[in-house]
Amino acid sequence: MLELKNVSRHFGGLAAVNDVSFLVEAGQVVGLIGPNGAGKTTLLNLISGLDQASKGEIQFNKNFVQKLPAHKINQLGIARTYQNIRLFAEMSVRENIIVGMHTQGRAGLLSAALMTPAYRNEEKWLREQADVLIKRLGLDAFADSPADALSYGDQRRVEIARALATHPKLILLDEPTAGMNAAETERLGDLILSLRDEGLTVLVIEHDMTFISQVCDRVIVLNFGEVIANGTTEDVKANPLVIEAYLGAEESHA
Amino acid sequence: MNIFTEFWVTYGSVVQFVLINMLLGISIYFTLYTGLLSLANAGFMAIGAYVSAVLTVHAGMSFPISLLVGASSAAFIGWLLGLPVLRLRDVYLAIATLGFGEIVRIVAVNFDKFTGLSLIGGAQGLAGIPKLTTPASLLFTLVLLSFFLVQFHRSRVGRALAAIRRDESVASTMGIDVANYKLLAFVLGAFVAGLAGGFSAHLTRFVGPNDFTFSAAVNILAFVVLGGTLHWTGALIGAAILTILPEALRFMGEYRGVVNGIILVLVILYLPHGLVNPKWFRRVFRKKETRHA
Numbered sequence A: 001m002l003e004l005k006n007v008s009r010h011f012g013g014l015a016a017v018n019d020v021s022f023l024v025e026a027g028q029v030v031g032l033i034g035p036n037g038a039g040k041t042t043l044l045n046l047i048s049g050l051d052q053a054s055k056g057e058i059q060f061n062k063n064f065v066q067k068l069p070a071h072k073i074n075q076l077g078i079a080r081t082y083q084n085i086r087l088f089a090e091m092s093v094r095e096n097i098i099v100g101m102h103t104q105g106r107a108g109l110l111s112a113a114l115m116t117p118a119y120r121n122e123e124k125w126l127r128e129q130a131d132v133l134i135k136r137l138g139l140d141a142f143a144d145s146p147a148d149a150l151s152y153g154d155q156r157r158v159e160i161a162r163a164l165a166t167h168p169k170l171i172l173l174d175e176p177t178a179g180m181n182a183a184e185t186e187r188l189g190d191l192i193l194s195l196r197d198e199g200l201t202v203l204v205i206e207h208d209m210t211f212i213s214q215v216c217d218r219v220i221v222l223n224f225g226e227v228i229a230n231g232t233t234e235d236v237k238a239n240p241l242v243i244e245a246y247l248g249a250e251e252s253h254a
Numbered sequence B: 001m002n003i004f005t006e007f008w009v010t011y012g013s014v015v016q017f018v019l020i021n022m023l024l025g026i027s028i029y030f031t032l033y034t035g036l037l038s039l040a041n042a043g044f045m046a047i048g049a050y051v052s053a054v055l056t057v058h059a060g061m062s063f064p065i066s067l068l069v070g071a072s073s074a075a076f077i078g079w080l081l082g083l084p085v086l087r088l089r090d091v092y093l094a095i096a097t098l099g100f101g102e103i104v105r106i107v108a109v110n111f112d113k114f115t116g117l118s119l120i121g122g123a124q125g126l127a128g129i130p131k132l133t134t135p136a137s138l139l140f141t142l143v144l145l146s147f148f149l150v151q152f153h154r155s156r157v158g159r160a161l162a163a164i165r166r167d168e169s170v171a172s173t174m175g176i177d178v179a180n181y182k183l184l185a186f187v188l189g190a191f192v193a194g195l196a197g198g199f200s201a202h203l204t205r206f207v208g209p210n211d212f213t214f215s216a217a218v219n220i221l222a223f224v225v226l227g228g229t230l231h232w233t234g235a236l237i238g239a240a241i242l243t244i245l246p247e248a249l250r251f252m253g254e255y256r257g258v259v260n261g262i263i264l265v266l267v268i269l270y271l272p273h274g275l276v277n278p279k280w281f282r283r284v285f286r287k288k289e290t291r292h293a
Helices: A040-048 A070-076 A093-100 A109-113 A117-136 A152-165 A182-197 A209-215 A233-238 A240-247 B002-033 B041-058 B063-085 B090-115 B135-154 B156-166 B168-173 B178-204 B214-227 B233-248 B250-270 B278-285
Strands: A002-011 A014-024 A029-033 A055-060 A078-080 A170-174 A201-205 A218-223 A226-231
Touching (some): A093 A117, A209 A233, A226 A240, B002 B041, B002 B135, B002 B156, B135 B178, B168 B178, B214 B233
Parallel strands (some): A170 A201
């Protein structure tokens, strides 16, 4: 479904992502882990079109997306959340989600100004659809609150709801459990698994290994911009390169 | 009734200038609402003013049609200009649009000389325009636009523009075509500025290149800086205050400019979001629906 071939991103002399290749198959939950600064978020930026690869190809469902603008990539079916929560702060939770449904609406300025029946039906439909997501993510209590009034954990769930509102085939989650307590994390894991069962493909950056073990079919490990391991959670945990990346090499007595 | 007549004789033109400046406030509100710092609105106003004046003076066209043609011309030029310059951001966009305003002014000065026609009167300007702007026509246009703005904020397009202002990158990953919507906001602003230009030309009965200088562009921006962009009524209130204030301070003679400036600086320092903040409405009305406009 998503295939990266020899993807690199250089910032001046620094290779934030260096010659990365991997495949994400449809219907899988794939974890992307690695120490801080390994290039995980840069990689998500490249896939979602917020940044352009210096070299290499990114293919999504047979489309080459590495040169496409971000909105086109989203329209092909890739949505994402952000590590540093980026909600539309002064909008309500419901409005944030309705913005996510932008491409499912048709109404233009004229039909809005004239309040045509088509426009009013669409607005009603958008609200109903947004409320379905609000319910699913357990945000009922905050639907009308400004997004920035919520706790971090709740804001992360709003971000996921907003991304799901774009009807993606692949969702990229950037540290979705940061700021969540253990119970919230577990519920998020259940949600991700149920989304996978409905056919959604997930690429998730995480540090919480319990969470990774709970949800991921496969794990890709990045270090210094390069893939150092790619396999099942158990394989990856046992991989000496991975242990070294996280704990330091043995001779350094870290 | 005598009081009203007296008031109108003395202040009628001020009231109409307030209404025209409110239109200009709305025109720049469209771009600022989308997060674009554009100073092209004086230029768009000039285009609307010249085109509509030429049509009524030289072609004998009816006022509403010449107004609309003038505003549409401004919108079309806005579209042509927006395609390249909206790639720029912040101060760079401000400088580029300021340059556009100067180009419009210089073209106006030299148009007759280059074309060999005597249409717009060069540096002397075009005088003898019929006085066709009425308070009623201005008020009608403003009410119509206000209604449009209320609907606009609730619409899909309005939400997309609000999202772009808040975070352009995030908006684009929601499938929103940022470049296209910025262009739309720019063109809408140009249209309304063109409309204001047409009304102004047919109120003062004169259009000259010196009406559309750098300071005109900055004055329009000041309306919205004072009123704020958190709510569309900020543009109206800012325009009203900055039009009335110089009249109200007339007794101060040459110092009124200074006082005007001090008031503006105080507002920027103490109310950086402008005079109108929707949070205050909410406190008053306690509506269940929250607005972000």
